[in-house]
Amino acid sequence: MLRSQTKLFALGKRQLCRSMSKSCDLTLVEVDDKTGIATLTMNKPPVNSCNLEMMRALKDSMKQIEGNKSRGIILTSSNNKVFSSGLDLNELRNPEQERLVAFWKELQEMWLTLYLSNLPTAAAINGHALAVGCVMASACEYRVMLPGFTIGIHATKFGYVVPPFIVNSYLSVLPRPVVERALLQGKIFSTDEAQQINLIDEVANSKEEALSKCASFIGSFAEANPVARALTKRQLRAEFARTLLDEPEAELKESLEYITSPLFQDSLDAYLAKLKSKNKK
Numbered sequence: 001m002l003r004s005q006t007k008l009f010a011l012g013k014r015q016l017c018r019s020m021s022k023s024c025d026l027t028l029v030e031v032d033d034k035t036g037i038a039t040l041t042m043n044k045p046p047v048n049s050c051n052l053e054m055m056r057a058l059k060d061s062m063k064q065i066e067g068n069k070s071r072g073i074i075l076t077s078s079n080n081k082v083f084s085s086g087l088d089l090n091e092l093r094n095p096e097q098e099r100l101v102a103f104w105k106e107l108q109e110m111w112l113t114l115y116l117s118n119l120p121t122a123a124a125i126n127g128h129a130l131a132v133g134c135v136m137a138s139a140c141e142y143r144v145m146l147p148g149f150t151i152g153i154h155a156t157k158f159g160y161v162v163p164p165f166i167v168n169s170y171l172s173v174l175p176r177p178v179v180e181r182a183l184l185q186g187k188i189f190s191t192d193e194a195q196q197i198n199l200i201d202e203v204a205n206s207k208e209e210a211l212s213k214c215a216s217f218i219g220s221f222a223e224a225n226p227v228a229r230a231l232t233k234r235q236l237r238a239e240f241a242r243t244l245l246d247e248p249e250a251e252l253k254e255s256l257e258y259i260t261s262p263l264f265q266d267s268l269d270a271y272l273a274k275l276k277s278k279n280k281k
């Protein structure tokens with residue numbers, strides 16, 4: 001068992017877990033017995049990059065939590081430096097067609113499951129949250145981040161054209177002029193900057209404090225009827241998810257064409273080489 005897993009299990013005991021299951025090694029689900037809130041921990045070393053299996057595990061865990069009548073979901077990481085480094089770039093580099101189709105469909109479904117979850121959702125961002133890491137945090141209803149980390153969608157820096165529904169997902173958190181500038185610059189924000197523009201809601205000094213703040217947010221819906229809350233949320237969010245709800249195949253086709261284009265592949269090669277060379281210096 002990984003050290004991080006051991007730690008999480010110990011924490012769970014203290015919190016009198018009602019149930020704790022390991023949907024697979026990639027995610028850990030822990031439900032607090034007192035509050036009924038589920039903590040969904042990403043656990044894919046070294047940096048929680050989202051490959052096909054990771055996104056499937058995340059989606060399955062969220063569905064499992066929804067089915068368990070939990071009161072809310074807190075998304076966090078077992079790595080105390082990285083929340084998520086976004087999509088696994090190796091999945092995008094010279095991809096095999098069948099796997100790429102499965103990968104992209106899983107990304108669409110994982111995002112829809114989180115963005116439209118019936119439950120209150122919050123992200124305890126205990127490390128860097130880059131690209132799809134930021135997209136996942138933005139899909140939650142509330143974000144608490146630890147100081148000294150970074151968050152943002154820097155897709156344009158490695159040649160990725162951000163799809164419209166991701167623009168919309170950023171738009172559900174940030175004002176339009178901020179979204180436009182951030183996406184076009186490929187801006188990565190520090191914790192302080194993210195708080196200034198309200199990309200995050202609160203700063204916490206430890207993971208425990210972040211989890212507690214997320215739990216308080218979820219607790220704030222105690223008086224709301226869960227069905228009315230869920231349907232109202234869906235109504236409010238459906239507009240921004242429209243492309244994927246109505247035309248997932250069209251979005252898939254467009255994304256696959258783009259990912260397999262020489263323009264994107266060349267730019268990804270250069271970006272990956274830079275990322276790898278960082279560790280060789």
Ligand SMILES: CCCCCCCC/C=C\CC(=O)SCCNC(=O)CCNC(=O)[C@H](O)C(C)(C)COP(=O)(O)OP(=O)(O)OC[C@H]1O[C@@H](n2cnc3c(N)ncnc32)[C@H](O)[C@@H]1OP(=O)(O)O
Nearest residue numbers: 049085086087088089090107108111128130131132155279
């Ligand atoms: C439904 C449709 C949604 C569509 C969304 C599209 C719009 C969103 C845009 C983009 C999609 C993406 O998410 S692409 C992913 C982009 N992510 C990054 O560029 C992150 C790059 N990583 C880093 O900056 C750093 O790794 C880190 C800050 C996250 C952590 O730094 P640290 O120093 O702790 O770790 P290392 O850099 O040494 O990394 C360890 C190891 O992991 C490899 N690595 C890191 N990130 C990725 C990744 N995203 N994919 C694959 N591999 C990754 C890194 O190269 C190191 O490997 P080696 O040990 O072999 O050198």
